[in-house]
Amino acid sequence: MIELREVTKTFTEEKAVDQLALTVKKGSIFGLLGSNGAGKTTLLKIIAGIYRPDTGKVLIDGQPVYEQPEVKQRILFMPDTPYFFPQATIRQMARFYRSIYPSWSEERYIQLTDIFKLDPKRKLHRFSKGMKRQAAFLLALSCMPELLILDEPIDGLDPVMRRMVKNLLFQETAAREMTVVISSHNLREIEDMCDHVGIMHQGRMLLEKEVDDLKSDTHKVQVAFRDRTHEEAVCGQLPVVHKERRGSVLLLIIRGEREQITETIQAYEPHVFDLLPLTLEEIFIYEMEDAGYDIQPILL
Ligand SMILES: Nc1ncnc2c1ncn2[C@@H]1O[C@H](COP(=O)(O)OP(=O)(O)OP(=O)(O)O)[C@@H](O)[C@H]1O
Incomplete structure (x- = not known):
């Protein structure tokens, strides 16, 4: 489990991370979202024990991480541009990781070499951008880390x-409860893999929730009432976060339980009533709108 309490990191006057608190459960995939300069990389490096925060606490399974080699041996941080030694091959990089990570699995390395179909004897600097990224994943997963921290890993x-x-x-998360923290500036890129997401902006966490809670808490309803007073009554009874008229049909985004929403609206016997699925992106837009933020400058 990752626990951050009141974490702040300042670079020459500028707060890259500002009074941030976060808890990520073991075995979950946490998606860290935010625009350029939001503070994502700084936060990831703090979690990985690369940066020491100015204030606050960072605990991995209850233990501090900065300058704690035995804790850091269980963590693998993959930077946004994979780093390999000059002139190195996958095989040579594997030798290095094997010497650093006691959890390194030779069996997994052989399996993954087969899956990725990369030549372990070819020099990495001759690989394409995407192939370098694949090689970084091959090596990272062979280390069998308990916590895998990925900075913009999908690129390329x-x-x-x-x-x-x-x-x-x-x-990996299902089989051995590996925890993954993955940053991206694009929600669509990672929405299908995260079970917990947070949006960072100007060093702060604006919103942070379990995806299942977000999805079960927010509903999109298409409805056409027989009478305008019915619409007013429903909007008065239910927590409507967004309302949009599309011809004779009303589009409502409503918080709360599906059954209660259905029951309340059905009581007015509308002409049209549909409960539609919401994408995570839509939920974020409405949640952020509700919190008083325009999401467009914050996320793509
Ligand atoms: N080593 C550093 N020295 C000085 N300032 C830094 C340093 N690293 C980051 N910053 C500043 O901290 C802020 C947050 O940067 P960070 O790299 O954490 O953002 P990010 O969300 O990862 O951005 P991006 O999506 O562009 O990678 C920025 O204003 C940046 O200029």
Whole structure:
């Protein structure tokens, strides 16, 4: 489990992370979203024990991480641009990681070499951007870390590889409760893999929730009432966060339980009533709107 309490990190006057609190459960995939400069990389490096926060506490399974080699051996941080030694091959990088991570699995390395179909004897600097990213995943997953921290990892991967990498991450979290923290500035890119998401802006966490809670708490309703007074009555009774008229049909975004929403609206016997699924992106837009933020400058 990751626990951050009142964490602040300042670079020459500028607060990159500002009084931030966060809890990520073991075995979950946490998606960290935010625009350029929001503070995501700084936060990831604090969690990985690379940066020491100015104030606050960072605990991994109850233990501090900064300058704690035995804790850091259980964590793998993959930067936004994968780093390899000059002239190194996958095989040489594997030798390095094997010496650093006691949890390194030779069996997993052989399996993954087969899955990624990369030549372990070829120099990494000759690989394409996407192939370098694949090599970084191959090495990272072979280390069998308990906590995998990924900074913008999807960049450069083609759609087939994206799907494969996502599946590998799902397998690892399910099989051995690996925790994953993954940053992105694009919600669509990671929405199908995270079970917990947070949006950062100007060093602060604006919103942070379990995806299941977000989805079960917010509903999209298309409805056409027989009478305008029915619409007013329903909007008075239910927590409507967004209202939009599309011809004779009213589109409502409502918080609360599905059954209660259905019951309240059905009581007025509307002409049209449909409960529609919401994408995570839509939920974020309405949640942020409700909190008084325009999401467009914050997320793509
Ligand atoms: N080493 C550093 N020295 C000085 N300022 C820094 C340093 N690293 C980050 N910052 C500043 O901290 C703020 C947050 O940067 P950070 O890299 O954490 O953002 P980010 O959300 O990862 O952005 P991006 O999506 O562009 O990668 C920025 O204003 C940046 O200029």
